[in-house]
Amino acid sequence: MNSWTRLTTFSLSYPRQRPLFYFLGLSFILIGLYYHFIAPTSVVALDEVFDTAAPQLPDKVWDERASQVRKAFEHAYHGYERYAMPHDELKPLLDRPIDNFNGWGVTLVDSLDTMFLMGLNDEFTRALAVVERADFALPKNQFAPFFETVIRYLGGLLSAYALSNNTVLLQRADELAMKLDSVFNTTSGFPFFAVNTVTGFTRGPQLGILAEIASLQMEYTYLAKATGKIQHARRAGKIIKALSKANLDMTGGMFPVRWNISSSEPYGSHMSVGAQADSAHEYLLKQYLLSGRTDKVNLEMYLRTTTYIITQLMLISPNRHLVYVTDRDDSKSGKPGLPSQVLEHLSCFLPGLLALGVHTLPLDDLESLGIDFTSLHSGRLSEDGLKAISGYSLKDLHLWAAQSLAETCWLTYADQPTGLGPEEVVFTSSWQAKKDTLWIDAMNRWKKSGSGARGAPPGLGKKAPIVYTEEERLRGGGKGRDYAVKKPGYLLRPETIESLYLLWRVTGDHRWRERGWRIFEAIERETKTKSGYASLRTVAIKPSYQDDSMPSYFLAETLKYLYLLCRNDDPIPLDKWVFNTEAHPLPVFEWSAEERHELAIYF
Numbered sequence: 221m222n223s224w225t226r227l228t229t230f231s232l233s234y235p236r237q238r239p240l241f242y243f244l245g246l247s248f249i250l251i252g253l254y255y256h257f258i259a260p261t262s263v264v265a266l267d268e269v270f271d272t273a274a275p276q277l278p279d280k281v282w283d284e285r286a287s288q289v290r291k292a293f294e295h296a297y298h299g300y301e302r303y304a305m306p307h308d309e310l311k312p313l314l315d316r317p318i319d320n321f322n323g324w325g326v327t328l329v330d331s332l333d334t335m336f337l338m339g340l341n342d343e344f345t346r347a348l349a350v351v352e353r354a355d356f357a358l359p360k361n362q363f364a365p366f367f368e369t370v371i372r373y374l375g376g377l378l379s380a381y382a383l384s385n386n387t388v389l390l391q392r393a394d395e396l397a398m399k400l401d402s403v404f405n406t407t408s409g410f411p412f413f414a415v416n417t418v419t420g421f422t423r424g425p426q427l428g429i430l431a432e433i434a435s436l437q438m439e440y441t442y443l444a445k446a447t448g449k450i451q452h453a454r455r456a457g458k459i460i461k462a463l464s465k466a467n468l469d470m471t472g473g474m475f476p477v478r479w480n481i482s483s484s485e486p487y488g489s490h491m492s493v494g495a496q497a498d499s500a501h502e503y504l505l506k507q508y509l510l511s512g513r514t515d516k517v518n519l520e521m522y523l524r525t526t527t528y529i530i531t532q533l534m535l536i537s538p539n540r541h542l543v544y545v546t547d548r549d550d551s552k553s554g555k556p557g558l559p560s561q562v563l564e565h566l567s568c569f570l571p572g573l574l575a576l577g578v579h580t581l582p583l584d585d586l587e588s589l590g591i592d593f594t595s596l597h598s599g600r601l602s603e604d605g606l607k608a609i610s611g612y613s614l615k616d617l618h619l620w621a622a623q624s625l626a627e628t629c630w631l632t633y634a635d636q637p638t639g640l641g642p643e644e645v646v647f648t649s650s651w652q653a654k655k656d657t658l659w660i661d662a663m664n665r666w667k668k669s670g671s672g673a674r675g676a677p678p679g680l681g682k683k684a685p686i687v688y689t690e691e692e693r694l695r696g697g698g699k700g701r702d703y704a705v706k707k708p709g710y711l712l713r714p715e716t717i718e719s720l721y722l723l724w725r726v727t728g729d730h731r732w733r734e735r736g737w738r739i740f741e742a743i744e745r746e747t748k749t750k751s752g753y754a755s756l757r758t759v760a761i762k763p764s765y766q767d768d769s770m771p772s773y774f775l776a777e778t779l780k781y782l783y784l785l786c787r788n789d790d791p792i793p794l795d796k797w798v799f800n801t802e803a804h805p806l807p808v809f810e811w812s813a814e815e816r817h818e819l820a821i822y823f
């Protein structure tokens with residue numbers, strides 16, 4: 221019903237363009253009739269979320285939306301203050317605190333920079349009083365998980381310092397880093413999984429996880445720059461060096477998920493951009509941007525990694541032509557195995573990262589940076605990848621990859637009756653039957669047959685959401701999506717919104733912005749509780765069941781990206797700030813000649 225109403229209003233407001241709109245209107249009606257009578261499942265209204273021609277809403281609508289996001293933040297944070305501060309997180313159903321990240325008040329530290337950006341000065345001041353008293357102590361038998369502690373606490377303190385210039389925040393960040401420092405007591409310089417901040421004892425297996433050993437470079441180099449203590453940057457430099465020297469012949473130039481932290485060698489061939497890997501790939505580009513675009517080593521690793529992802533991990537589904545990114549298992553041969561065809565919500569940061577690269581890098585003129593793209597790719601798998609993408613503008617290819625992936629991530633939300641996306645989906649046609657093919661193969665067929673003349677590249681172009689009715693869901697009869705929901709929960713995660721934000725900033729296409737807003741409306745509708753917001757157990761049933769959890773990243777990331785998406789000005793320009801993987805913006809800086817000299821052995 222909704223689509224017809226919208227179409228009418230739409231045509232009426234543009235009387236001078238009637239012929240075009242009659243044509244569009246007719247196409248919409250035909251598509252609508254198809255889905256109404258022929259397609260097996262119900263289809264959501266066609267409207268401005270996927271109509272490029274729809275007009276951008278006026279600024280004052282977006283001002284009002286920004287203020288609604290700010291109100292949502294206040295609701296969540298005031299609930300935390302009332303029932304949980306200074307503990308880690310609020311349980312938003314029982315209105316009780318939980319200490320699940322060291323007990324140092326992770327929600328308030330993670331929230332500082334968001335509060336600063338929103339102008340919530342009283343809340344910021346109250347939180348600062350807690351930070352002033354922080355001692356980062358732990359009982360003897362408890363260990364701080366290093367990765368989470370760095371991205372949430374250290375990143376949160378540093379970002380709030382960079383925005384406010386309050387030196388207490390920098391002092392606390394430096395103290396925290398010193399108390400964590402024995403975590404680096406390995407022969408490789410890769411950190412252990414966890415450390416006790418009082419005894420310095422460490423915990424963790426010899427085989428480390430990529431995301432956990434290689435997502436500290438931004439925090440540690442900015443800390444070094446801000447404090448003038450170059451030893452913090454050496455911690456990062458040693459990891460950057462180990463990554464850049466690793467032998468990746470078996471994995472096509474990309475980092476596998478597991479690493480031996482004694483020998484600093486990659487282990488096995490499980491390849492992923494999702495859980496356990498994500499932010500290590502993200503930090504390659506972001507570290508390059510943060511340190512004033514001088515550290516070519518990270519940029520080269522980013523370029524190799526994205527070639528692998530685009531040619532080996534991105535697939536396209538047979539009917540809806542949904543482009544998605546998946547992982548490959550270990551195999552006996554030592555080379556990556558078959559794709560799992562699982563798309564994780566966590567992997568939905570990737571379109572945003574690719575868009576950021578398109579925005580900031582001269583991808584079609586890498587020689588201007590002294591980079592020979594061809595010679596970056598050595599070893600057979602890597603050379604195969606290079607061959608598969610030859611003949612494209614690298615910038616176009618990365619942008620198409622970003623747009624088509626973001627489309628899929630968004631559709632996994634729009635397909636659900638709740639309007640929120642599941643934690644994991646699995647694409648259902650069998651890989652062996654070659655139905656879900658590599659996206660790059662579909663691209664190459666498109667290119668060979670005259671590309672431009674045949675319309676948008678595979679995966680791009682208008683796709684309607686497919687919402688199964690409750691009856692279809694119950695009898696397992698829903699069809700047409702090309703995927704099944706594997707893990708149905710929505711954990712208030714930010715990744716899709718983050719990518720929508722970056723794509724909107726980079727392309728200026730307001731469909732991305734409008735889609736982000738729809739997600740915010742769904743969050744308000746489905747997850748709000750008396751004291752905060754709660755994760756959902758399933759996105760496939762409406763009304764859903766809520767879980768008693770409000771992760772700190774909901775305030776640090778999800779609401780921050782939504783707020784920035786709605787702001788008409790741009791308080792965090794992408795060429796002056798770089799977001800860490802917890803959405804904490806750090807300011808771009810340059811090393812002095814002296815600092816560069818001190819760090820030279822690592823770069």
Ligand SMILES: *[C@@H]1O[C@H](CO)[C@@H](O)[C@H](O)[C@H]1NC(C)=O
Nearest residue numbers: 336381382383384385386807
């Ligand atoms: C912090 O310091 C920087 C650099 O001096 C300045 O540009 C910025 O306006 C200051 N911010 C605040 C909130 O005082």
Ligand SMILES: *[C@@H]1O[C@H](CO)[C@@H](O)[C@H](O)[C@H]1NC(C)=O
Nearest residue numbers: 401402403405406420421422
């Ligand atoms: C570092 O490790 C060595 C050998 O495992 C150990 O003897 C030493 O005490 C450790 N140092 C710290 C500060 O934990």
Ligand SMILES: *[C@@H]1O[C@H](CO)[C@@H](O)[C@H](O)[C@H]1NC(C)=O
Nearest residue numbers: 426427480481482483484487
């Ligand atoms: C990790 O490397 C060390 C040092 O080279 C080696 O002794 C150990 O066996 C390796 N561990 C695994 C699981 O391969």
